[in-house]
Amino acid sequence: MDEVITATHAERGFVMLRDQDQKLHFSAARGMDRQTIDDPQFQISRSVVERVAEDGNPVITSDAQSDSRFNMRQSIMILGLRSILCVPLIVKARVTGVIYVDNRLQAGIFTQPDLDLLNAIAASAAIAIENARLYQVAVEKGRLEKELQMAARVQASLMPKTLPQLPDWDFAALWKPAREVAGDYYDIIIEQSGNLGLVIGDVTDKGMPAALFMAFTRSVIRATMAQFASPAEGITLANRLISNDSADNMFVTLFYGRLDLKSSRLTYVNAGHNPPIFYHSGNQSIRYLTRTGMLIGIGLDDTTYQQESVSFDRGDFLVLYTDGITEATNPELEEFGSQRLESVISAHVAVDSQSLLVAIGKALDEFTGGVVPSDDVTILVARKT
Numbered sequence: 289m290d291e292v293i294t295a296t297h298a299e300r301g302f303v304m305l306r307d308q309d310q311k312l313h314f315s316a317a318r319g320m321d322r323q324t325i326d327d328p329q330f331q332i333s334r335s336v337v338e339r340v341a342e343d344g345n346p347v348i349t350s351d352a353q354s355d356s357r358f359n360m361r362q363s364i365m366i367l368g369l370r371s372i373l374c375v376p377l378i379v380k381a382r383v384t385g386v387i388y389v390d391n392r393l394q395a396g397i398f399t400q401p402d403l404d405l406l407n408a409i410a411a412s413a414a415i416a417i418e419n420a421r422l423y424q425v426a427v428e429k430g431r432l433e434k435e436l437q438m439a440a441r442v443q444a445s446l447m448p449k450t451l452p453q454l455p456d457w458d459f460a461a462l463w464k465p466a467r468e469v470a471g472d473y474y475d476i477i478i479e480q481s482g483n484l485g486l487v488i489g490d491v492t493d494k495g496m497p498a499a500l501f502m503a504f505t506r507s508v509i510r511a512t513m514a515q516f517a518s519p520a521e522g523i524t525l526a527n528r529l530i531s532n533d534s535a536d537n538m539f540v541t542l543f544y545g546r547l548d549l550k551s552s553r554l555t556y557v558n559a560g561h562n563p564p565i566f567y568h569s570g571n572q573s574i575r576y577l578t579r580t581g582m583l584i585g586i587g588l589d590d591t592t593y594q595q596e597s598v599s600f601d602r603g604d605f606l607v608l609y610t611d612g613i614t615e616a617t618n619p620e621l622e623e624f625g626s627q628r629l630e631s632v633i634s635a636h637v638a639v640d641s642q643s644l645l646v647a648i649g650k651a652l653d654e655f656t657g658g659v660v661p662s663d664d665v666t667i668l669v670a671r672k673t
Contacts, residue, residue: 289301289302289303289316289317289318289387290318290322292387292389292406292409293318293319293320293389295405295409296373296389296398296402296405296406297391297397298320298371298373298389298390298391298397298398299319299320299389299390299391299392299393300317300318300319300320300325300331300389300390300391300392301316301317301318301387301388301389302314302316302317302318302325302328302331302332302387302388302389303315303316303317303377303385303386303387303388303413304337304341304385304386304388305377305384305385305417306341306383306384306385312337312338312341312385312386314328314329315385317331331367332367332388332390333367333369333372333390336349336372336374336388337374337386337388340374340375340376340383340386340388341376341383341385341386342383344376344378344383345376346373346374346375346376346403346406346407347372347373347374347375348372348373348374348398348400348402348403349371349372349398350370350371350395350396350397350398351370351371351395351396367392369390369392370390370391370392370393370394370395371390371391371394371395371396371397371398372388372389372390372398373388373389373390373398373402373403373406374386374387374388374389375387375403375406375407375410376410377410377413377414377417378410378411378414379414379415379418384414384417384418385414385417387406387409387410387413389406436468436469436496437468439468439469439496439499440465440468440469443465443469443470443499443502443503444463446473446503446506447461447463447473447474447475448461448474448475448476451476452476452478452484454549456602456672456673457549457670457671457672457673458640458641458670458671458673459476459641459668459669459670459671460640460641460642460644460645460667460668460669461474461476461645461666461667461668461669462645462649462665462666462667463664463665463666464612464661464664464665464666465664466494466612466661466662466663466664466665467494467495469495469496469498469499470498470499470502470664470666471490471491471492471493471494471495471498471499471501471502471540471664472488472489472490472491472502472610472612472664472665472666473487473488473489473502473505473506473666474487474488474489474608474666474667474668475487475488475506475509475510476668477510477513479513479514479546480514482549482550483546483547483548483549484546484547484549485513485544485545485546485547486543486544486545486546486547486554486606486608486668486670487506487509487542487543487544487545488542488543488561488564488608488609488610488666488668489502489505489506489509489540489541489542489543489561490540490541490542490561490562490610490611490612490664490666491505491538491539491540492538492539492540492541492583493538494663497538498538501534501538501540502540504530504533505530505540505542505584508526508529508530509522509526509542509544512525512526512529513526513544513546518595519544519545519546519555519556519557519595520557520580520592520593520594520595522544523542523544523557523559523581523584523593524591524592524593526584527559527584527585527586527591527593528591530584530585531584531585531586531591534585538585539560539583539584539585539586540559540583540584540585541559541560541561541562541583541584542559542560542561542583542584543556543557543558543559543561543564543577543608544556544557544559545557545564545577545606545608547670551599552599552600552601552672553597553598553599553600554597554598554599554600554606555595555596555597556577556580556595556596556597556598557580557581557593557594557595558577558578558579558580558581558596559579559580559581559582559583559584559593560579560581560582560583560584561579561583561610562609562610562611562614562626563576563577563578563579564576564577564606564607564608564609565577565606565607565609565629565630565633566598566604566605566606566607567604567605567606567607567633567634567637568601568604569601569602569603569604569637570601570603570604572637574630574633574634575598577596577598577606580593580594580595580596581593581594600672601672602672602673603637603671603672603673604671604672605637605641605644605669605670605671605672606669606670606671607629607633607644607648607667607668607669608667608668608669608670609629609666609667609668610663610664610665610666610667611663612661612663612664612665612666613629613648613652613665613667614626614629615663616652616655616656616659616661616663616665617656617659617662618655618656618657618659619657619659624652624655624656628651628655629648632647632648632651633648635647640671640673641669641670641671644669644671645667645669648667652665
């Protein structure tokens with residue numbers, strides 16, 4: 289702008305660019321003394337700028353005070369503007385901003401050669417500014433992607449690194465985020481008593497907010513469940529703590545089961561989660577462990593949870609899953625559904641936990657037919673061998 293002011297003999301010069309909302313904002317405001325002008329929004333004719341930005345045609349006036357196009361404009365009269373030159377910055381037929389110069393002291397200083405010169409400068413400047421903007425966008429995108437990759441690694445580190453290797457028990461798990469980070473999680477908590485806490489949860493949101501809420505939920509669950517012998521009491525307190533700090537109406541569906549390895553009895557709370565599937569080998573039956581309370585984070589002080597229990601015999605197994613399984617769709621937008629999941633499980637009751645996990649994943653992939661998943665997929669299988 290300093291060079292433009294020198295070349296056109298202007299008193300002042302301004303560059304205004306469109307922001308993401310397509311509104312014009314000042315990117316440069318300079319005087320002939322090569323100093324930055326303070327409060328530039330009160331120094332120019334908005335009518336001239338908006339006209340050029342709207343129709344993409346340059347404006348030149350020798351004396352705005354007497355020019356019939358502008359002499360009724362209040363800003364021109366108050367500021368005493370005389371010579372004005374304003375040209376658009378155009379990239380691919382799109383007006384991205386304007387260059388505006390004026391002179392309050394002299395009339396008639398801008399001529400057609402000045403307009404041609406400023407148009408030529410604007411043509412080059414528009415491309416340079418756009419390239420700089422795209423470079424900035426690329427740098428910012430790269431930074432965000434790097435942060436997301438870091439967040440994904442941190443979140444993955446919160447999942448169990450290894451599954452328990454116990455006599456008479458067989459575990460397998462799958463955690464597959466739909467995006468860089470997930471709102472799903474699973475956990476296997478080895479308690480001081482020797483019992484195991486089996487957990488699966490699904491935050492009712494996507495992306496980074498869901499990932500942060502998931503990490504928060506995991507921490508609260510681990511802290512509170514260690515204090516209570518009763519899962520129902522632990523989940524009741526966890527809900528109260530999570531609700532107190534929950535923002536933007538974020539909730540989590542969660543299943544928590546405490547597995548007593550000595551008695552092979554699972555005492556559980558289902559807080560609004562998809563009912564896990566329990567297979568009983570004795571009578572070859574399937575039971576759904578339905579909800580015993582509302583999802584976590586609702587924020588009602590009097591919310592309490594009930595607990596139920598089920599006992600494992602040899603060959604029995606439990607499949608915990610999130611709705612990324614049952615709500616996965618094929619190209620015809622048909623959902624996988626709980627019935628298909630049950631059918632896959634019924635056809636693989638004799639295999640180990642990992643093989644069952646693979647069978648469910650294969651059936652899901654075949655059903656969706658390559659459709660990009662819109663939700664996270666998480667499964668946890670526990671089998672009494």
